[in-house]
Amino acid sequence: MKYQWILFDLDNTLTDFDVASHAAFEKLCEELLKVDYTPELYASYKVHNGSMWQAFERNEIDTKYLRWKRFDLFFKANDIEFDSHEANKFYLFEMTKAATLKVGSLDLLKKLHGDFKLAIITNGLQENQRTILDNLDLTKYFEAIIVSDEIGASKPSKEFFDITFDTIGQEAIKSSLVVGDNIGSDIEGAIGYGLDSCWFNEHGKVNNTDLKPTFTISRIEELLDCIYTN
Ligand SMILES: [Mg+2]
Numbered sequence: 001m002k003y004q005w006i007l008f009d010l011d012n013t014l015t016d017f018d019v020a021s022h023a024a025f026e027k028l029c030e031e032l033l034k035v036d037y038t039p040e041l042y043a044s045y046k047v048h049n050g051s052m053w054q055a056f057e058r059n060e061i062d063t064k065y066l067r068w069k070r071f072d073l074f075f076k077a078n079d080i081e082f083d084s085h086e087a088n089k090f091y092l093f094e095m096t097k098a099a100t101l102k103v104g105s106l107d108l109l110k111k112l113h114g115d116f117k118l119a120i121i122t123n124g125l126q127e128n129q130r131t132i133l134d135n136l137d138l139t140k141y142f143e144a145i146i147v148s149d150e151i152g153a154s155k156p157s158k159e160f161f162d163i164t165f166d167t168i169g170q171e172a173i174k175s176s177l178v179v180g181d182n183i184g185s186d187i188e189g190a191i192g193y194g195l196d197s198c199w200f201n202e203h204g205k206v207n208n209t210d211l212k213p214t215f216t217i218s219r220i221e222e223l224l225d226c227i228y229t230n
Pocket residue numbers: 009010011012013180181182
């Protein structure tokens with residue numbers, strides 16, 4: 001078989017980040033902030049969170065700043081007075097509790113484990129990603145877990161993949177497949193590094209980039225066809 005290593009993204013590939021984030025935000029509103037949850041509030045949070053992650057990806061801020069500043073901006077925009085550090089801590093903890101697997105991802109890992117070497121390559125915060133993997137009892141499936149926040153580099157940067165292959169071994173470059181839902185970080189990063197990629201396009205998004213993933217799948221179990229027949 002062509003591939004020996006399968007490098008998985010975590011959020012919205014193996015786990016349902018969107019569901020966990022939404023649940024954590026609702027709890028934050030109702031239990032900590034004591035404001036009524038509305039979809040508009042969540043949309044506003046997502047705008048500020050997204051702008052902070054973009055600033056991080058441009059190397060303008062670090063994740064320590066991102067953690068609280070996203071809530072600071074959100075509070076100012078919505079006339080909420082609350083400690084943004086405390087809100088962030090509560091939200092992150094609730095995220096780890098609300099984390100769930102995507103349908104089919106556990107069966108997939110069980111099938112692949114033993115036939116392939118598996119690694120997690122994730123852009124995310126240290127306290128979240130490791131705890132979520134432990135809570136979902138997934139850690140045992142992976143030879144390596146690379147978290148952007150821990151290494152100070154994120155997908156799609158070359159540096160992120162340099163550190164990944166420093167960790168799992170340079171020989172893995174020839175036999176790795178990157179699997180992820182985000183064309184701008186997972187697929188761009190893989191292609192930029194000369195790796196094969198599988199775009200998990202669950203929601204049928206239009207690819208309006210010039211990037212051409214090696215495979216595109218809409219259900220995670222379709223990955224089995226891609227790797228056992230290549
Ligand atoms: Mg993802």
